[in-house]
Amino acid sequence: MENRKYRPREIEEKWQKRWEEQRTFNVTEDPGKKKYYLLEMFPYPSGKIHIGHVRNYTIGDVVARYKRMRGYNVLHPMGWDAFGMPAENAAIERGIHPSVWTNENIAHMRKQLKRMGFSYDWDREISTCEPEYYRWEQLFFLEMYEKDLVYKKRSAVNWCPQCRTVLANEQVEAGLCWRCSAVVEEQVLDQWFFRITNYVEELLRDCDKLTGWPERVLTMQQNWIGKSYGCEIAFPREDGNGAIRVFTTRQDTLYGATFMLVAAEHPLVTELAKGKPAEKQIRAFVENVRKQDRAVRTSESTEKEGVFLGSYCTNPVTGRKMPIYAANFVLADYGTGCVMAVPTHDQRDFEFAKKYGLPLVVVIQPPNRPLDPAAMTEAYVEEGILVNSGPFSGMENLKALEAIAAHLEKAGYGKKTVQYRLRDWGISRQRYWGAPIPIINCGKCGTVPVPEKDLPVVLPRDVAFTGEGGSPLAKHKAFVETACPRCGSPAQRETDTMDTFVESSWYFDRFCSPRYSVKPGLDRKKLDYWLPVDQYIGGIEHAILHLLYARFYTKALRDMGLLGVDEPFKNLLTQGMVCKESMRCTEHGYLFPEEAADGKCRKCGLEIVVGKTEKMSKSLRNVVDPDYLVEKYGADTARLFCLFAAPPEKDLEWSDQGIEGAFRFLSRTWRIVMDYLDDIYDIAPYRGPVSGNGQVLEGEIKELRRKTHQTIKRVTADIEDRFHFNTVISAVMELVNALYQIGRPAAGDRQALSVIRETIDAAVLLLSPIVPHFCEELWTMLGHGQGVADSAWPAFDPAVASEEEITIVVQVNGKVRSRVTVSAGEEEARIKTLARTDGKIAKLITGKELVKEIYVPNKLVNIVVRGNT
RNA sequence: GCCUGGGUGGCGGAAUUGGUAGACGCAAGGGACUUAAAAUCCCUCGGUCCUUGAGGCUGUGCGGGUUCGAUUCCCGCCCCAGGCACCA
Numbered sequence A: 001m002e003n004r005k006y007r008p009r010e011i012e013e014k015w016q017k018r019w020e021e022q023r024t025f026n027v028t029e030d031p032g033k034k035k036y037y038l039l040e041m042f043p044y045p046s047g048k049i050h051i052g053h054v055r056n057y058t059i060g061d062v063v064a065r066y067k068r069m070r071g072y073n074v075l076h077p078m079g080w081d082a083f084g085m086p087a088e089n090a091a092i093e094r095g096i097h098p099s100v101w102t103n104e105n106i107a108h109m110r111k112q113l114k115r116m117g118f119s120y121d122w123d124r125e126i127s128t129c130e131p132e133y134y135r136w137e138q139l140f141f142l143e144m145y146e147k148d149l150v151y152k153k154r155s156a157v158n159w160c161p162q163c164r165t166v167l168a169n170e171q172v173e174a175g176l177c178w179r180c181s182a183v184v185e186e187q188v189l190d191q192w193f194f195r196i197t198n199y200v201e202e203l204l205r206d207c208d209k210l211t212g213w214p215e216r217v218l219t220m221q222q223n224w225i226g227k228s229y230g231c232e233i234a235f236p237r238e239d240g241n242g243a244i245r246v247f248t249t250r251q252d253t254l255y256g257a258t259f260m261l262v263a264a265e266h267p268l269v270t271e272l273a274k275g276k277p278a279e280k281q282i283r284a285f286v287e288n289v290r291k292q293d294r295a296v297r298t299s300e301s302t303e304k305e306g307v308f309l310g311s312y313c314t315n316p317v318t319g320r321k322m323p324i325y326a327a328n329f330v331l332a333d334y335g336t337g338c339v340m341a342v343p344t345h346d347q348r349d350f351e352f353a354k355k356y357g358l359p360l361v362v363v364i365q366p367p368n369r370p371l372d373p374a375a376m377t378e379a380y381v382e383e384g385i386l387v388n389s390g391p392f393s394g395m396e397n398l399k400a401l402e403a404i405a406a407h408l409e410k411a412g413y414g415k416k417t418v419q420y421r422l423r424d425w426g427i428s429r430q431r432y433w434g435a436p437i438p439i440i441n442c443g444k445c446g447t448v449p450v451p452e453k454d455l456p457v458v459l460p461r462d463v464a465f466t467g468e469g470g471s472p473l474a475k476h477k478a479f480v481e482t483a484c485p486r487c488g489s490p491a492q493r494e495t496d497t498m499d500t501f502v503e504s505s506w507y508f509d510r511f512c513s514p515r516y517s518v519k520p521g522l523d524r525k526k527l528d529y530w531l532p533v534d535q536y537i538g539g540i541e542h543a544i545l546h547l548l549y550a551r552f553y554t555k556a557l558r559d560m561g562l563l564g565v566d567e568p569f570k571n572l573l574t575q576g577m578v579c580k581e582s583m584r585c586t587e588h589g590y591l592f593p594e595e596a597a598d599g600k601c602r603k604c605g606l607e608i609v610v611g612k613t614e615k616m617s618k619s620l621r622n623v624v625d626p627d628y629l630v631e632k633y634g635a636d637t638a639r640l641f642c643l644f645a646a647p648p649e650k651d652l653e654w655s656d657q658g659i660e661g662a663f664r665f666l667s668r669t670w671r672i673v674m675d676y677l678d679d680i681y682d683i684a685p686y687r688g689p690v691s692g693n694g695q696v697l698e699g700e701i702k703e704l705r706r707k708t709h710q711t712i713k714r715v716t717a718d719i720e721d722r723f724h725f726n727t728v729i730s731a732v733m734e735l736v737n738a739l740y741q742i743g744r745p746a747a748g749d750r751q752a753l754s755v756i757r758e759t760i761d762a763a764v765l766l767l768s769p770i771v772p773h774f775c776e777e778l779w780t781m782l783g784h785g786q787g788v789a790d791s792a793w794p795a796f797d798p799a800v801a802s803e804e805e806i807t808i809v810v811q812v813n814g815k816v817r818s819r820v821t822v823s824a825g826e827e828e829a830r831i832k833t834l835a836r837t838d839g840k841i842a843k844l845i846t847g848k849e850l851v852k853e854i855y856v857p858n859k860l861v862n863i864v865v866r867g868n869t
Numbered sequence B: 001g002c003c004u005g006g007g008u009g010g011c012g013g014a015a016u017u018g019g020u021a022g023a024c025g026c027a028a029g030g031g032a033c034u035u036a037a038a039a040u041c042c043c044u045c046g047g048u049c050c051u052u053g054a055g056g057c058u059g060u061g062c063g064g065g066u067u068c069g070a071u072u073c074c075c076g077c078c079c080c081a082g083g084c085a086c087c088a
Helices: A008-021 A051-069 A085-094 A096-114 A131-146 A194-210 A215-225 A251-256 A267-273 A279-291 A296-300 A347-356 A398-413 A526-531 A545-559 A629-631 A635-644 A659-680 A699-722 A725-741 A751-767 A772-781 A828-837 A838-845
Strands: A037-038 A073-075 A150-158 A165-167 A185-194 A226-238 A243-248 A259-263 A306-314 A321-326 A338-341 A413-418 A440-444 A446-449 A481-483 A490-493 A533-539 A571-574 A576-585 A590-592 A607-617 A805-812 A815-823 A849-857 A860-866
Touching: A008 A635, A008 A772, A037 A051, A037 A526, A051 A073, A051 A533, A051 A571, A051 A576, A051 A635, A051 A699, A131 A150, A131 A446, A131 A545, A150 A306, A194 A215, A194 A259, A194 A545, A215 A545, A226 A251, A226 A398, A226 A849, A243 A259, A243 A338, A251 A398, A259 A267, A259 A306, A259 A347, A267 A279, A267 A440, A279 A306, A279 A321, A321 A338, A321 A347, A321 A828, A338 A347, A398 A413, A446 A849, A590 A629, A590 A751, A607 A635, A629 A635, A629 A659, A635 A659, A635 A725, A635 A772, A659 A725, A659 A751, A659 A772, A699 A725, A699 A828, A725 A751, A751 A772, A805 A828, A805 A838, A815 A828, A815 A838, A828 A849, A828 A860
Parallel strands: A037 A073, A037 A533, A259 A321, A533 A571, A805 A860
Antiparallel strands: A150 A165, A150 A185, A226 A243, A226 A306, A226 A413, A259 A338, A306 A321, A440 A446, A440 A490, A481 A490, A576 A590, A576 A607, A805 A815, A849 A860
C-alpha cells in the first residue's frame, strides 16, 4: 500500500520525461486529420513566470489536450517575445548584456514551463531576438517599403533633457523622468511608420467575420478605429492666403460657428503668429501646451486655454468674421487639426467662449424651452429644431446634417468626408534591443533600403549601456558607418529599431515553419495547412493594440503572397488579469511580495506603502512566482487551483487561499481509486442496457451511473461551449463525492463494480486535460495500455443521463411557496392541478380570485391571485 | 477624461435563454476516529424576527423602472479593473 500514495513530484517528473521521449506532442502536417492550431500569447522573458502566465498557459493546455482527445492534429507551440525595454534597463542598471539577460531568463522560464507539464511541441520554440527570426521581419520591411506601406515622418517622443535620451510612456511618471526626475520634454524626430490606415476599411469590415471573438473586443477595436462621417469645410482666411479646413461631424451647427480653434502645435500657429505683436506670448503658450499630457489636454475637466492669433477667417455660410485661436484641447493629428467652434452646442467651445468673451449664437432650439444665449450656463448638445440657419431654419437638426452637407458641396465650401481616429503605426524606437530597421541613409541618394542579400542586419554585440545620450546603436561606429549600396559613398545606417509589436504580429506564422531558412522564411504549404490559428488565448490587455497590429500585418503579408488568410485568429479567448496590490518602500521603490514582511520592507524595515491592485507585471513587482506552489503541492495542484479559482475571462485578485482544497481533492480522488483498484482492475466498465424495461440497475448504483453520464455531458459542454473549467472541476468533484457516498458493494458484485469502474474511468478521463500527470498515473494503474493523452474523450448516453423525476417549483404571486415532484414528461394540466392542491399552496389561495396561472415546462408554476391575505 | 468590462455569503465562485439565489470549494464552528496531534470521515454555516416551523420577512454595489416573476432587461449613480497608440 505504501507505493500507492499520491506523490506528485515523482509522478510529474516521470510523465514529463516520458512525453518528451515519446515525442507525444510533436506534430507534423497530416492532411488526413483535422488540424487544430492552439496558441497562447507568447511571454516576454522577464525573468520568472508568474501566476498570470500559469493561468493563461493552463487554460490553453487544457484546450489543447482536450482537442487531442477529440482526434484533432493539434499544433501547440511556445516561444519568446524576446526584444524589449526591460533587457536594456537591466543592462543599464546591472551591466548585464541584454542578450545574456534575455537568454538566462528564457532558460529559467523554459524550465518552469516544462515543470508545469504543458503539452508544447518544443521543437518549434522560437526566440524573436535571434537573427534567424528577425531577418525575415527585415525582409518584410523592405517589401513594405517597396509597396509604400512604410514611410518616414516627423513625430514627437518623450525626451529627458538630463539623461539626453528618449523615454517610453512608462518611464514618465507624472511628467518626470523615472530615473533622474527631470521634467520630461517633447522632441520631434524623423520616424518610421507603417501605413495601417491603408487597411482601415478592411480592418473595420472584417470585424464581422470574427464571429469567434468576444463582442467586447470587437467593440473596442471598432471604437479605436473610430470611423465618423462628416464634412470638411473651408473657412476663407481674411489675409487672402487660402482657407482653413476643418473636419466636423456637426455641420448642422455651422451657422452657429463664431470662432476658429487650431491645435497649439499646428504649423498654422507659427505661421500666423509671425511678426504679430503677441508672437512671444503665443510661442510661450505653445511650449506650455506641448508639455501637457495628451490625456490631460483632452479631458473634460481640464481648464480650456487658448491664445488669440491676431487673425480672422470667414464663416462661409453666414459671412461672419471669426477670430482664430490656438487652443490646448484641440489635437493636431485628428482631422485637420482645426475645429470650428460652436459655443452654444459644444461644451468645450462653450467654456472657451465664456473664458475669452466670444459671441454665442443659438442654432438649435430644444422643443420645450427656447434658449437665450445670455442665460445659458452650459452648451445645449441634444437634438432640436434649427434656427438662425438661413434656408435650413425650421428643420430637425439630424435631418439637416445631410441637407447642409449637400448644400456645402454644391456651393463649393466643402465636401462630405469620412474620418478615422486610427493613426498610422509608429514603429521607430531609439533603442538597442530590437530588430534593426534595414535602411541606409546616404547624403547623395537619401533613404536607401539594405539590399536583400545583405540581410540580416545583425545587432552588434559590443555596445555600451549608460542610459544616457540616446540609442547605444547610434554611438557604435562600426555599425553606423557603411557604404551606400546605390552609389558607394560613405553613408550611415538607420539606428532606430522596430517596435516589439512587429515581432508579435507574425510569430504565429513562423511557428508553422520555424526552421525554414530560405526566402521568405515562411513555408507557404505549411502555413496553408495550419493557418489560421483556431484558438488564440491571451490577456484582455491586448484587446486593441497587439490584436489590431497582428490583423493588419496578416493582411499585409497576404498581399505580398506570403500567406492565404485574411484574419490570423479564428477564435479568441481573452482571459482576465491576475491582479495584486503593489508595495512600495520609500527607500527601495517597488518590492516583490517576498521582500515585504508585516507591512515592513525586509531590506530597511521602513513602513511599506500599499498601492492599488493592478495586473501583475515585472515593473510593479506585484508578481507571484508559482514555484512555491509547484514545490509544495505539484504542478497538477497548481494547474487545478488556477482553473478552479474563476472562469478564464474574469479578472482575479490573487490569493492562494484554497490551494489546500485543490490538493485535498486530488488526494481524495487518488484514495478512492486506490480503495477500489484491486476490486475493479479486472472488471470492464458497465455496458449493460441503457433504459426502459431492460434497465437492470437499481438504487444508488443506478443513480451513480446517471450522475456519471450527466457529469460527462456537463463537462463536455462546459469545455466545448465556454471554457468554464471552474464548473468542470466542481462537476467532477460532485461525481467523486457521489462515489464516496455510495455503500461499498461486495467484492463479488461484479455488476455494481462495473458501474464503479465506469465512473472512475470517466472521472480520470474528464480530469486528464487539467491534471495530466495525475491522470496518466491513475490510468496506467487502472490497467490501460495506452496513455490517457492518446485516449478518446468519453461519450455520454442521453438516455442514461436523463432524470426520471423532476421538481416543479410552485409560486404564488411570484414567490416560491412549495415544490412538487413529478415524473419527467408529466402533463401540464396534471402538474397545475398538483400545484393548486398542494397543502401549502391551497392554504394560500383559497378564497381568492385566480388571476392567472403561468406554467414554465419542467420548471415552475406561478399562481397569480388577487384578494386579502 | 474617453473607450471596454465587472460588482452575488466571512472568502473564491455557481445559477448557460427573464423562472428554486448561494452548486462546488476555502475559512469558521460542532462531532467521530486517536493516548495525542496530523490526516481522514460526518454535520452546521447569507442576514434577521418570532410563535423554533415543511415558519415569516429580507437579501445579488446604490436608487428607480418594465414584468406574473429580475443576479439576468432598461434608466441614473457609486466603486473596481483593462486599454488610451514608446510596458508587453
